[in-house]
Amino acid sequence: MKGAELVLKVLQQHGVDTVFGYPGGAIMPIYDALYQSSIKHYLCRHEQGGAFSAIGYARASGKVGVCMATSGPGATNLITSLADAMLDSVPVVAITGQVSQAVMGSDAFQEVDVLGLSLAVTKHSFMVRSVDELAATLNEAFTIAQAGRPGPVLVDIPKDVQLADIDAELQAISKSNSNIQTSLANAAAARKLIAAAKKPVAYIGGGVHMADAMNQLQQFLASNPMPSVTTLKGMGSVAKDNEHYLGMLGMHGTQAANLAVQQCDLLICLGARFDDRVTGNLQKFAPLAKVIHVDIDPAEINKVRFAQVALLGDMKQILPAISTQNNCSDWLTHCAQLKQQYGWRYDHPGERIYAPLLLKQLSERMPDNSVVACDVGQHQMWVAQHMRFSSPRNHLSSGGLGTMGFGLPAAIGAKLARPQDTVITVTGDGSFMMNVQELATIKRFRLPVKIVVIDNQRLGMVKQWQQLFFNERYSETDLSDNPDFVALAAAFAIPGHCITRKDEVTDALEAMFTWPGPYLLHVCIDDKDNVWPLVPPGAANEEMITEAKA
Amino acid sequence: MNHVLNITANNTPAVVERLLQVTRYRGYQLTGLEMKPRSDRSVAITLSVSGDKPIHLLTSQLHKLYDVVQLELAGSELAVLSA
Numbered sequence: 001m002k003g004a005e006l007v008l009k010v011l012q013q014h015g016v017d018t019v020f021g022y023p024g025g026a027i028m029p030i031y032d033a034l035y036q037s038s039i040k041h042y043l044c045r046h047e048q049g050g051a052f053s054a055i056g057y058a059r060a061s062g063k064v065g066v067c068m069a070t071s072g073p074g075a076t077n078l079i080t081s082l083a084d085a086m087l088d089s090v091p092v093v094a095i096t097g098q099v100s101q102a103v104m105g106s107d108a109f110q111e112v113d114v115l116g117l118s119l120a121v122t123k124h125s126f127m128v129r130s131v132d133e134l135a136a137t138l139n140e141a142f143t144i145a146q147a148g149r150p151g152p153v154l155v156d157i158p159k160d161v162q163l164a165d166i167d168a169e170l171q172a173i174s175k176s177n178s179n180i181q182t183s184l185a186n187a188a189a190a191r192k193l194i195a196a197a198k199k200p201v202a203y204i205g206g207g208v209h210m211a212d213a214m215n216q217l218q219q220f221l222a223s224n225p226m227p228s229v230t231t232l233k234g235m236g237s238v239a240k241d242n243e244h245y246l247g248m249l250g251m252h253g254t255q256a257a258n259l260a261v262q263q264c265d266l267l268i269c270l271g272a273r274f275d276d277r278v279t280g281n282l283q284k285f286a287p288l289a290k291v292i293h294v295d296i297d298p299a300e301i302n303k304v305r306f307a308q309v310a311l312l313g314d315m316k317q318i319l320p321a322i323s324t325q326n327n328c329s330d331w332l333t334h335c336a337q338l339k340q341q342y343g344w345r346y347d348h349p350g351e352r353i354y355a356p357l358l359l360k361q362l363s364e365r366m367p368d369n370s371v372v373a374c375d376v377g378q379h380q381m382w383v384a385q386h387m388r389f390s391s392p393r394n395h396l397s398s399g400g401l402g403t404m405g406f407g408l409p410a411a412i413g414a415k416l417a418r419p420q421d422t423v424i425t426v427t428g429d430g431s432f433m434m435n436v437q438e439l440a441t442i443k444r445f446r447l448p449v450k451i452v453v454i455d456n457q458r459l460g461m462v463k464q465w466q467q468l469f470f471n472e473r474y475s476e477t478d479l480s481d482n483p484d485f486v487a488l489a490a491a492f493a494i495p496g497h498c499i500t501r502k503d504e505v506t507d508a509l510e511a512m513f514t515w516p517g518p519y520l521l522h523v524c525i526d527d528k529d530n531v532w533p534l535v536p537p538g539a540a541n542e543e544m545i546t547e548a549k550a
Numbered sequence: 551m552n553h554v555l556n557i558t559a560n561n562t563p564a565v566v567e568r569l570l571q572v573t574r575y576r577g578y579q580l581t582g583l584e585m586k587p588r589s590d591r592s593v594a595i596t597l598s599v600s601g602d603k604p605i606h607l608l609t610s611q612l613h614k615l616y617d618v619v620q621l622e623l624a625g626s627e628l629a630v631l632s633a
Contacts, residue, residue, distance in 0.1 A: 115564055119571045124616040127563065144616055299610035 024070025087400025182313025207271015
C-alpha cells in the first residue's frame with residue numbers, strides 16, 4: 001500500500017467519513033487514493049471555505065473536522081481558518097501535501113514553509129519525514145486535537161511520503177483523550193465561597209459544552225439557584241426555561257447581564273477566559289467580585305483576572321464537587337427586576353425591517369434543534385442578542401478571531417454533520433461576499449442550507465464605530481453597489497426572494513422554511529440601524545450606550 | 551525582570567522555533583539560549599528571557615506546547631504547572 005492509502009485508512013480508523021478539501025499537485029496521491037475510498041470528500045471552492053466547513057462540522061457534531069489542501073497556496077489559504085479554530089478551541093485535523101523531500105528547501109514550485117506558518121495558528125503541527133512515521137503521526141494528531149482544550153493540528157506530508165510503499169499492519173488506536181487530570185483539592189474552598197456569597201453570578205463559556213457537561217451545569221444551577229450569563233460561545237448552555245438566565249455579557253451584552261456581573265460579589269467562571277470583549281475595561285470589570293475559575297487549560301488561570309479559587313480539569317467532575325447550598329433570594333429578585341427593566345423592545349417605528357425583530361421571528365419560527373451559523377459584524381451580535389438556542393452546538397459563530405466569511409462554509413459543514421436538522425446561515429452583505437464561492441459547494445451537493453442575508457449596504461459594525469468614535473468619517477464602509485444577491489444565488493440554482501418591509505417577513509420566512517432545498521432570503525434593512533447596547537472602548541461594562549442615549 | 555527557564559523538550563525539528571515564537575508573542579525578550587541534545591531524543595534547553603509581565607504568563611504558555619516535557623523556572627518554587 002502507498003502512504004496516501006494509509007492516510008485514508010487511518011482516517012477511517014478514527015471514524016472519519018467526511019472530509020473537506022481542494023486538490024493540487026503535491027497532494028495528488030492522496031486525492032488519487034480518495035477516488036476509490038468510502039470516505040466522502042466535499043470539494044470546496046477555496047481552501048479557507050473547506051477548513052471553515054470542517055470547523056462547522058466539528059462544532060455542530062462534537063467530532064473532529066478534517067480538511068485537506070495542497071502545498072503552497074493551498075496550505076496558506078488554510079491559515080485563517082486554522083487561526084479561527086485555534087481561538088475557538090475547535091478540534092480540526094488539517095492535512096497538507098508538501099513538495100517532495102528531494103526538492104524541499106529549494107524554493108520549489110508551490111513550496112512554502114507550512115510547518116513554520118503553522119506555529120502561531122495550531123495547537124501542534126507535524127512534518128512527516130518517513131512513511132514509517134505516517135500512521136503514528138496521524139494518530140497523534142487526532143489525540144492532540146481532542147485532548148484537554150481542543151484545537152487544530154496540521155500534518156504536512158511530502159509527496160514522496162504519500163507515494164512510498166508500506167506493508168505495515170495498522171495498529172489499533174487508543175482513545176487516550178478521556179484521560180483528563182482533574183484536581184478537586186480546591187473544591188471545598190469553592191463551596192465555601194459559594195455558600196457565603198450574597199450576590200453570585202455564573203459566567204459560562206464554551207468550555208462547558210466542550211466538556212460535555214451540559215447536564216452537570218443544569219444540575220449545578222438547579223441546586224445553587226443563581227443568575228447566569230454566557231459568552232458568545234456559551235450561548236445555549238443554560239436551559240431555555242431557566243428563569244435566572246440573563247443573556248450574553250460584554251460589549252454587546254444585555255444590560256441585565258452586565259449590571260449583574262458589575263454588582264456581583266462572586267463570579268463563577270466556567271470554561272471562559274475573560275476575553276476583552278467580555279470584560280471591557282479590565283480594571284473596572286466585576287470590581288466587587290471574588291472569582292472562582294474552572295477550566296481545563298492551566299494557562300487561562302490568572303492570565304487576565306486573578307482567581308481566588310481555581311479548579312483545573314474535567315468540568316463534569318468539578319461542577320458536582322463545587323455544588324453546595326446557597327441562599328441569595330434577594331439577589332435573584334434584584335436580577336429579575338433588572339431583566340424586566342431592561343428587556344428588549346421590538347416596537348421599532350416605520351415600515352422598514354428591524355433586524356432584531358426579524359431575528360426574533362426567525363428564532364421562533366425555526367425548528368427547535370436548528371443550527372444557526374453566523375458571520376461577523378452587526379448581524380452576528382443581533383443573532384446573539386435576539387435568538388435563543390437549545391445547545392451551543394446550534395450556534396456557530398466566529399468568536400475569538402471574528403472571521404468574516406465564516407458563516408456560509410460553516411453552515412455547509414454543519415448540514416453535512418447533521419443532515420436531519422435545519423441549518424441556517426445568517427450573514428451580512430459584507431461577510432457573505434467573503435466566501436460566496438461556497439454557493440457552488442451548496443449547488444453541487446444540493447445542500448438545503450437556508451441563507452439569510454441581512455443587507456444594510458454597509459460594513460455595518462465598522463460604520464457604527466465610525467459614526468460613534470471617528471466623527472462620522474465613513475472610510476471604505478459603503479457597499480451600496482452590492483450585487484443583486486437573489487440573482488447571484490440564482491446563478492447557483494438557488495432560489496431566493498428579497499424583502500424590504502416588516503409586513504413581508506412572516507410569509508418570507510414561511511416560504512424559506514417550506515422550500516425543500518437551499519434558499520436565499522435577502523433582507524434589506526436601514527443602514528442607520530445599530531447594535532445596542534454598546535460598551536464603548538475603555539469603559540466599564542455598566543457604562544453602556546443604549547439607543548435612547550446615543 | 552530577568553528569568554531563566556530550564557526546559558526538557560522532544561528534539562523535534564521545530565521545537566526551538568515554537569519556544570521562541572511563544573516567547574516573542576507573549577511579550578518577553580530572549581536574552582540567552584543554550585541547547586544540548588540528549589541521547590533519548592530529547593533536548594535540554596535553557597531560555598533566558600526578560601519581561602515586565604509576571605513570568606507565569608510565559609511559563610504556562612510554554613508548558614502547553616506539546617513538545618515541552620518539563621519546565622522549571624530557575625531559582626523559584628514555581629515548577630511545573632499542571633492540574
